[in-house]
Amino acid sequence: MTQKNPEYDFKWCPGCGDFGVRRALEFAMAERIESSKLPMETNVVIAGIGCSGNLVHLLEGPQPFGFHGIHGRTLPIALGAKMARPDLNVVVVAGDGDFLSIGMEHIAPQAARNLDVCCVVMDNAVYGLTKGQSAPTTTLGAITSSTPYGKAEEALNPLELYLTLGVTFIAQGFSSKVKDLAKLISAAMAHRGFAIVHVQSPCTTYNDTYDVLKGNPKKSLAPQIWDVPAEHEPSRREAAFQLVQRGGVPLGIIYRQEGRPSLDQRLAQLQERVKPKSVDELMAAYQLS
Amino acid sequence: MKTQDFVVRFAGEGGQGVVTSAEALARMAAEVGYHVQTFATFPSQIEGGPTWTQARIAISPVLSPGDALDVLVALNRHAYEEHYPELRPGGVVMHDASFQVEEQGHTLAMPFTELAKQAGEARSMNMVILGALAHLISMPRQYLENFVRLRFKGRDAVIEGNLKAVALGFEHAASGEFRLGELALPQKPAYPQLLIRGNDALAVGAMAAGVDCYIGYPISPATPVLVFMERNLIGPGKFAYQASSEIEAISAVLGAGFAGKKAMSATSGPGLSLMSEGIGLAWMAEIPLVIVDVQRGGPATGMPTKTEQSDFFLALTPAHGDSMMPIIAPGTVEECLFAIIHAFNWAERYQGPVIVLSEQTLAERVQNIPKPDLSSIAVEGRNVYRGGNGYLRYDGWEMSPMPVPGGPGAYVANGSEHDPFGDTTHLPQRHVQMTERRFSKLKALEDGTYERHHAEEPIALMPWGASKGPALEAYNTLSSRGVRLAWYYTMYLHPLPPKLLQELQKKELVLVPELNYTGQFSSYLRSQGVRAESVRQYTGLPFKVRDLVRWVSERVEARGGRMVHA
Ligand SMILES: Cc1ncc(C[n+]2csc(CCOP(=O)(O)OP(=O)(O)O)c2C)c(N)n1
Numbered sequence A: 001m002t003q004k005n006p007e008y009d010f011k012w013c014p015g016c017g018d019f020g021v022r023r024a025l026e027f028a029m030a031e032r033i034e035s036s037k038l039p040m041e042t043n044v045v046i047a048g049i050g051c052s053g054n055l056v057h058l059l060e061g062p063q064p065f066g067f068h069g070i071h072g073r074t075l076p077i078a079l080g081a082k083m084a085r086p087d088l089n090v091v092v093v094a095g096d097g098d099f100l101s102i103g104m105e106h107i108a109p110q111a112a113r114n115l116d117v118c119c120v121v122m123d124n125a126v127y128g129l130t131k132g133q134s135a136p137t138t139t140l141g142a143i144t145s146s147t148p149y150g151k152a153e154e155a156l157n158p159l160e161l162y163l164t165l166g167v168t169f170i171a172q173g174f175s176s177k178v179k180d181l182a183k184l185i186s187a188a189m190a191h192r193g194f195a196i197v198h199v200q201s202p203c204t205t206y207n208d209t210y211d212v213l214k215g216n217p218k219k220s221l222a223p224q225i226w227d228v229p230a231e232h233e234p235s236r237r238e239a240a241f242q243l244v245q246r247g248g249v250p251l252g253i254i255y256r257q258e259g260r261p262s263l264d265q266r267l268a269q270l271q272e273r274v275k276p277k278s279v280d281e282l283m284a285a286y287q288l289s
Numbered sequence B: 001m002k003t004q005d006f007v008v009r010f011a012g013e014g015g016q017g018v019v020t021s022a023e024a025l026a027r028m029a030a031e032v033g034y035h036v037q038t039f040a041t042f043p044s045q046i047e048g049g050p051t052w053t054q055a056r057i058a059i060s061p062v063l064s065p066g067d068a069l070d071v072l073v074a075l076n077r078h079a080y081e082e083h084y085p086e087l088r089p090g091g092v093v094m095h096d097a098s099f100q101v102e103e104q105g106h107t108l109a110m111p112f113t114e115l116a117k118q119a120g121e122a123r124s125m126n127m128v129i130l131g132a133l134a135h136l137i138s139m140p141r142q143y144l145e146n147f148v149r150l151r152f153k154g155r156d157a158v159i160e161g162n163l164k165a166v167a168l169g170f171e172h173a174a175s176g177e178f179r180l181g182e183l184a185l186p187q188k189p190a191y192p193q194l195l196i197r198g199n200d201a202l203a204v205g206a207m208a209a210g211v212d213c214y215i216g217y218p219i220s221p222a223t224p225v226l227v228f229m230e231r232n233l234i235g236p237g238k239f240a241y242q243a244s245s246e247i248e249a250i251s252a253v254l255g256a257g258f259a260g261k262k263a264m265s266a267t268s269g270p271g272l273s274l275m276s277e278g279i280g281l282a283w284m285a286e287i288p289l290v291i292v293d294v295q296r297g298g299p300a301t302g303m304p305t306k307t308e309q310s311d312f313f314l315a316l317t318p319a320h321g322d323s324m325m326p327i328i329a330p331g332t333v334e335e336c337l338f339a340i341i342h343a344f345n346w347a348e349r350y351q352g353p354v355i356v357l358s359e360q361t362l363a364e365r366v367q368n369i370p371k372p373d374l375s376s377i378a379v380e381g382r383n384v385y386r387g388g389n390g391y392l393r394y395d396g397w398e399m400s401p402m403p404v405p406g407g408p409g410a411y412v413a414n415g416s417e418h419d420p421f422g423d424t425t426h427l428p429q430r431h432v433q434m435t436e437r438r439f440s441k442l443k444a445l446e447d448g449t450y451e452r453h454h455a456e457e458p459i460a461l462m463p464w465g466a467s468k469g470p471a472l473e474a475y476n477t478l479s480s481r482g483v484r485l486a487w488y489y490t491m492y493l494h495p496l497p498p499k500l501l502q503e504l505q506k507k508e509l510v511l512v513p514e515l516n517y518t519g520q521f522s523s524y525l526r527s528q529g530v531r532a533e534s535v536r537q538y539t540g541l542p543f544k545v546r547d548l549v550r551w552v553s554e555r556v557e558a559r560g561g562r563m564v565h566a
C-alpha cells in the first residue's frame, strides 16, 4: 500500500515487532534495487496468514508484487513462482505458526532442493491473529489461551531444525535492531540457495518478550540476546550447531554454505544435454505407419 | 457373414505379460486398419495378483470395451473361473495347458510357456497367443509377421524368435478343429492416425496448449501424466517437478500461474481433496491454472485402479465459500487431447482454475484416433497488463488484464477478500461486488459446443465423461429397436453451453447414465431446472451396453412408453 487505504482495516498493535521487520525488509529491497538497478517489480513478497503476513499490505514506498495466499503454504507457492521465473527475487514472510506448525512439512523439501528463496520468519512464540494460542516455539509450561494449564510440548529450536535439514543460509535477527536485520535480509537475498532469516518479533498483546530478550535489571532479567562472535565461521556446520545449542538468542549469521547449486541451477545442469521435443515430434511417437 | 467385431480378454497374474498382450494385439490390428480399444484394470500391487486386459477390434470405430467375450485367454485356473461367465455363448476359452477346464464346448489348451521356449525367445508368449488368435479369427498371419518385423526392427534374432512363436501358436491352434469365424478385412482409413492412451493424449494436448509448468504428486491413475511431463517439459522457461504432496503441488502451480506461466497438475480424487484450499485460492486471487482429476473409485483411498464418475460434486465446489469451478470432462481418448487445450484457454480467458475430469478407464485406454489437426483450435495466451504502476488489478466486474511480476502493475494477489488493488477488506458492499465479479467471469466460458440427435424427442439420453461410448452404443441399439430418444452430449459440464441448457429444460425427461451412487450430474441438472434422472452404476467398472439398453428402455416404458416394437 503506498498510501492509507480506507478499506484496509488491519492494524498491528502498538509496539508489535512486525513494524521493525517491515522497515528492515523495505531497507533490504531498496538496497537491492540500488545495487542491482532492477526495478522494484522484480521483487515478489509471498506472505503467510497471521498478523505477520499483513506486512505485504503495509509496505511503504515503491511496491513489489505480493501474494497473500492461505495459511502455511508460502514455501510451495514460492517454489512455483521461483522455478517459473528464476529471474525474480522471491521473499517469503511468515509467522512462526504459519512457517513452523502448519507449514512445517514444506521446509525439508525446499532445503533438500536448495530452492533459491529468502524467508523472513517472524517468531513471536504465539499465534497473534487468532488471539494468543500456543505455537511450536512457545516455551514448555507456558499458559496460553489454548494451554490453560501450561503447554505440554517442548519448545522447538528452529535454528537447530534448519541446520539439521540442510538449509544453506541461516541467520537470526531481532525486530528492534532494524539496521542489523536489514543487513541479514540483504545477505539472505544475495545467497544463491535456500535462506532463512529467523526474527525475534515480539507480540506486545499476547506474548511480550521484550524484557526477556533485552534483559531488564529492574526485574533482574539477564538479556537473552547475544551477538554471534566475530570469530565464528559460518561455513563450519559443527560450529553452527555449537552456537545454536549454547542457549539464549544468538543474533547474526549462524550458517552459510556456499557453492551448493540451487534447484534451478541443478535442473538446468541435468537437462543440459536433452533436446526438448516439439509437439509434432511428440505426436509422431504415437503415429500409426 | 463375416465377423465385424471381436472382443478378447487376457487374464492372469500381474507380471505375466497380460497387459502387453492386449496392447500388442491392438497395435497390430490398428496398423492394418482395424479400429481398436483396450480396457485394463490392474491390481495395486506391482507383481502378482489377478490382472486382466481386454482388446476390442472392429471394422468400424469402437465405442465401448465390449460386453461379452469372444475369446478368453486364461493363464491360470483362477482367471478362468473368474472370467468364464463373461464369455459369450459359442465363445472360445484358450487356456494354459498347465491346468484342466471342464469341457464346455470350445476350449483350447495351449502350452504357452513351452511353445515360447521352443521358439527360442522366452519373452515371446504374447506372440504365441496372438498367433493362436490369428488362427481362430482367420486373420492373415502376415499382419502379425509384419508387426513383429516392425516392432523389433534391427534386432534380427528377436524377430526370428518371435516369428517362430507366432507360427507355433498358429499351428497349435490349427490342430484344434474349430474357428470363431472370419473377421472381416479392415479398411485402412485414408487419414493419418495415432494409437494413443487417454493419459498420453491429455499430456500431448497440454503441450500443444503451451503448458510451461507442471507440478504433481504420483497417484494412480494420473501418474503417467507426471512421468510424461518430467520427461518432456524441459528447457528454458519450462519446469516439471515431483512435489512432496498435492498440497505442495497446487501451491506451486499457483505460484507459477501468478508468475505469468501456464501451469497445471494432474491428480486423482485423494489428491483433489488435498488441493481443495489451494483451488479456492486460485478462484479468489484470480490465478489461471488447470487441474486434471483422473477419477478412481470410492472415497478415501477407495479403489485406486477402478473407474468411477463420483468426483463431479467435488470438482464443481472443491473449496469452502462461494465458488464454482469450470469443468471439462472428455468422453473419449480424442476428446482428452482437445479438452485440455480448451481448459488452458478457459483458464487464461477467465483468469482462474479449470478442472478437467478424466477417469481410470479413459486414462488407461489405448485407442486409434484420427491424428488431430491442432491448428483447428486457437491457443489463447495471457491478457497481460502493460500500463503503468498504481494499477487496480481487481477493479469493477469485468475481466482485467493481469500484471506479470517483473513488469508493471505490482499488486497483491490476495486470498482474503480484497479491494481493487488487492488489499484485504471486510466491507459488505465490497464482498458483494467481488463475489459477483468472480461469478460473472464464468460468462466468458459459455462457448462450449454439444452434440444432439433427434432433438425433437421429449425424452433424452445424456451421458457425461467416459460413459459416452457405452451410452452411444446403447443409444444406437435402442434406436434400431425403435425406442425413440433424443441424444445430447457435451464435455463442457460447467458452465453448460446456455443453449444446451435451454433445450434440456424443455425435455420431459433427461436420463443421465453415470458411474456413481449419488447421481451427481443429474442432481446438478435438476438444480438448473432440468427434469433429469440418473441411470447409476457403482461397481468400479464401466457400463455394459446391454445393461444400459435394458435400464434405459425400462425407464422409457415406465413413462408411458415410446417403444415401437419392431
Ligand atoms: C487452514 C487454516 N487453519 C487455521 C487458520 C487460522 N489462523 C490464521 S493465522 C493463524 C496462526 C497465526 O500465527 P502465526 O503464524 O504465528 O502468525 P502471527 O499472527 O503470530 O503473526 C491461524 C491458526 C487459517 N487461516 N487457515
Ligand code: SF4
Binding pocket: A011, A012, A013, A015, A016, A017, A018, A051, A052, A124, A128, A129, A202, A203, A204, A205, A206
Ligand atoms: S496481536 Fe501481537 S502479533 Fe498481532 S499485531 Fe498485535 S502485537 Fe503484533
